[in-house]
Amino acid sequence: MADFEIPALKEYPVIPPVKVGTMAHSKPFVAKPEHQAGVGYPGELVDNWEEKAVTRLGELVKGSRALQVFLDSCVKCGACTDKCHYYLGTSDPKNMPVARQDLLRKVYRRHYTFAGKLFGALGMPGLVGAADMTKEVLDDWYSYFHQCSQCRRCSVFCPYGIDTAEISMAAREVMDSVGLGQKYCNEILGKVHKIGNNLGLPEPALVDTLEGLEEDVKDDTGVDVRFPVDQKGADVLLVTPSADFFAEPHIDGLIGYAKVFHQAGISWTLSSYASEAANFSMFIGSGDNLKSTAMRIRQAALDLGVKRIVVGECGHAWRVAYSFWNTLIGPFDFLDPKYPVPQHICEVTYDLLQRGALKIDKEANDHRRITFHDSCNVSRASRMGNIPGGQFIIPREIIKSVANHYFDMPANTIHESTYCCGGGGGLLTDDLMELRIKGALPRMEALQQVVEENDVNYLCAICAICKSQFTKVLPYYKFPMDMIGSLHQLVSTAIQLK
Amino acid sequence: MSSIDVGGKTIAVDEEGYLSDRNDWSKDVAVIMAKADDCELTDNHWEVINFLREYYEEYQIAPAVRVLTKAIGKKLGPDKGNSKYLYELFPYGPAKQACKYAGLPKPTGCV
Numbered sequence: 269m270a271d272f273e274i275p276a277l278k279e280y281p282v283i284p285p286v287k288v289g290t291m292a293h294s295k296p297f298v299a300k301p302e303h304q305a306g307v308g309y310p311g312e313l314v315d316n317w318e319e320k321a322v323t324r325l326g327e328l329v330k331g332s333r334a335l336q337v338f339l340d341s342c343v344k345c346g347a348c349t350d351k352c353h354y355y356l357g358t359s360d361p362k363n364m365p366v367a368r369q370d371l372l373r374k375v376y377r378r379h380y381t382f383a384g385k386l387f388g389a390l391g392m393p394g395l396v397g398a399a400d401m402t403k404e405v406l407d408d409w410y411s412y413f414h415q416c417s418q419c420r421r422c423s424v425f426c427p428y429g430i431d432t433a434e435i436s437m438a439a440r441e442v443m444d445s446v447g448l449g450q451k452y453c454n455e456i457l458g459k460v461h462k463i464g465n466n467l468g469l470p471e472p473a474l475v476d477t478l479e480g481l482e483e484d485v486k487d488d489t490g491v492d493v494r495f496p497v498d499q500k501g502a503d504v505l506l507v508t509p510s511a512d513f514f515a516e517p518h519i520d521g522l523i524g525y526a527k528v529f530h531q532a533g534i535s536w537t538l539s540s541y542a543s544e545a546a547n548f549s550m551f552i553g554s555g556d557n558l559k560s561t562a563m564r565i566r567q568a569a570l571d572l573g574v575k576r577i578v579v580g581e582c583g584h585a586w587r588v589a590y591s592f593w594n595t596l597i598g599p600f601d602f603l604d605p606k607y608p609v610p611q612h613i614c615e616v617t618y619d620l621l622q623r624g625a626l627k628i629d630k631e632a633n634d635h636r637r638i639t640f641h642d643s644c645n646v647s648r649a650s651r652m653g654n655i656p657g658g659q660f661i662i663p664r665e666i667i668k669s670v671a672n673h674y675f676d677m678p679a680n681t682i683h684e685s686t687y688c689c690g691g692g693g694g695l696l697t698d699d700l701m702e703l704r705i706k707g708a709l710p711r712m713e714a715l716q717q718v719v720e721e722n723d724v725n726y727l728c729a730i731c732a733i734c735k736s737q738f739t740k741v742l743p744y745y746k747f748p749m750d751m752i753g754s755l756h757q758l759v760s761t762a763i764q765l766k
Numbered sequence: 767m768s769s770i771d772v773g774g775k776t777i778a779v780d781e782e783g784y785l786s787d788r789n790d791w792s793k794d795v796a797v798i799m800a801k802a803d804d805c806e807l808t809d810n811h812w813e814v815i816n817f818l819r820e821y822y823e824e825y826q827i828a829p830a831v832r833v834l835t836k837a838i839g840k841k842l843g844p845d846k847g848n849s850k851y852l853y854e855l856f857p858y859g860p861a862k863q864a865c866k867y868a869g870l871p872k873p874t875g876c877v
Contacts (some may be wrong), residue, residue, distance in 0.1 A: 298783050302830060424867070445868070455819050455874060458873055465875070466874060466875030466876065467873060467874060467875045467877070468827060468874065469827050469828065470826055472824075472825055472826065473825035473826070473827045473829075475831070476825065477829075477830045477832070477833055480830075480832065480833055480836065484832070484836075501818075509875075510875055510876075511875055511876040511877050513830060514830040514831065514861075514873070514875070514877055515830070515831060515876070515877040516831045516832070516849050518876075519830065519831070519832050540770070546875070582876075608796050650798065696876060698782065699782070701843060732876035733876045735876075736876050736877055737788070738861075749853075750850075
């Protein structure tokens with residue numbers, strides 16, 4: 269099945285002894301010139317790239333006080349070392365967050381600190397933890413900054429609050445700016461700019477797919493549930509990951525959203541222009557792409573004249589929407605101020621359930637024994653509702669309202685301590701399969717526990733990346749591929765349409 | 767650039783073995799790609815491959831998994847209209863493996 273060793277699930281998690289260089293070979297495919305052009309970067313490694321990379325790093329540090337603090341304040345205490353799923357799954361010491369950060373930090377120290385400049389000039393930069401930008405350093409960056417899913421679990425445990433994701437994003441932006449990009453993210457972003465979604469799904473195909481879903485739901489329930497596109501004057505614009513139109517099990521979640529809107533009598537629409545919630549620009553640390561990608565959603569909302577924007581089940585999209593939209597593509601003074609901007613589909617469903625507006629048959633989910641995987645970007649970079657921890661409470665409360673059997677995984681693997689699925693941050697690509705499988709280990713160990721103790725058979729997630737990643741890696745750990753499902757699939761099963 | 771040899775003709779493929787140019791496709795291409803994966807193409811495989819190619823011709827994208835399973839269910843019988851059956855045919859994932867044999871680009875995104 270694979271030409272590397274699949275980690276064994278142990279009875280309890282063990283911090284592995286280091287194995288130096290064991291993942292040095294892991295590198296994603298490099299973006300081709302046409303992929304680079306699609307996101308506005310040089311097609312291949314530019315002349316004087318060493319110098320230009322250092323200059324770009326300096327610009328990023330100057331432009332972000334946070335990044336400078338993260339680079340300056342690490343005291344090498346080691347609290348982060350055993351917190352990364354990629355370290356726990358691979359044993360490669362460069363996957364300890366502090367060591368991965370230091371690949372960039374040493375270049376920063378060399379060129380932007382007094383000690384680094386002084387000892388660098390004397391030819392001894394290593395004495396102060398500084399290093400010149402060389403091909404070897406760049407290779408390390410390309411390898412190991414694509415072994416960070418920007419999940420920010422390490423940051424939760426860092427006494428200085430250093431945000432590793434910011435450092436990984438900066439490293440990827442520096443590499444892109446000198447012409448070394450990652451194919452997966454950059455090809456996809458090019459498709460968003462050109463066609464409107466990660467898949468490159470053109471409008472006729474979107475419409476055809478949605479018509480097919482209307483037929484399916486009609487066959488299943490006898491009710492005409494609509495999946496409208498580009499409907500001017502609808503109250504709600506739903507932006508959701510395009511995987512929801514295309515992939516299994518995602519599509520059952522989309523059916524769930526439609527049933528919720530239907531039963532609540534909320535008029536809604538998708539947009540063929542902004543047919544994507546995801547914004548991979550965040551993964552590559554590109555502010556320009558972040559803005560232009562998000563701007564499509566503002567434009568669609570204006571063109572369609574909607575009153576609310578609701579975001580479907582997508583982890584990093586919710587971070588971008590919740591944390592960045594207002595400054596990025598705001599103000600949203602054209603939307604109805606009675607509703608939060610943006611609003612998560614879980615908030616919509618939760619509010620309706622609270623008000624008794626959805627008729628639910630919990631027994632319909634009795635064949636399922638459910639656990640919930642908190643997605644990183646939802647857990648550690650956003651909130652839901654107006655209560656602290658709402659992003660943990662609301663999804664679980666929805667599940668408990670629509671199903672009878674719910675079980676949490678161990679406490680140190682959920683909520684803000686949740687483990688990444690292993691495929692986040694722009695790493696959900698087949699060329700990183702070894703990393704993805706190994707990085708899933710901590711989550712699989714936690715899952716194993718509830719499978720053994722509580723007979724859990726449904727792993728629920730609210731992120732398209734998590735759903736695709738688990739579909740792929742579950743079988744390697746001897747779990748059934750189809751035990752992963754959407755939260756709104758559970759809602760879809762239980763909802764009694766009228 | 768990688769390539770495959772099809773009846774003496776060299777055809778360019780990308781890093782993952784997908785055709786660089788969709789117009790290079792022929793039935794032999796599919797057979798040779800499948801052989802490299804130890805997969806013998808049966809009539810049922812061809813139903814999937816042909817449907818993918820027809821759909822792509824019309825919509826410039828591969829169909830959603832749901833659309834594909836429904837179409838195959840209609841052609842081969844309801845017991846085969848599910849993703850489990852498609853995974854039996856294409857163990858590396860129907861979307862990706864079947865698209866490759868059909869000469870289509872690999873689906874991208876969170877899939």
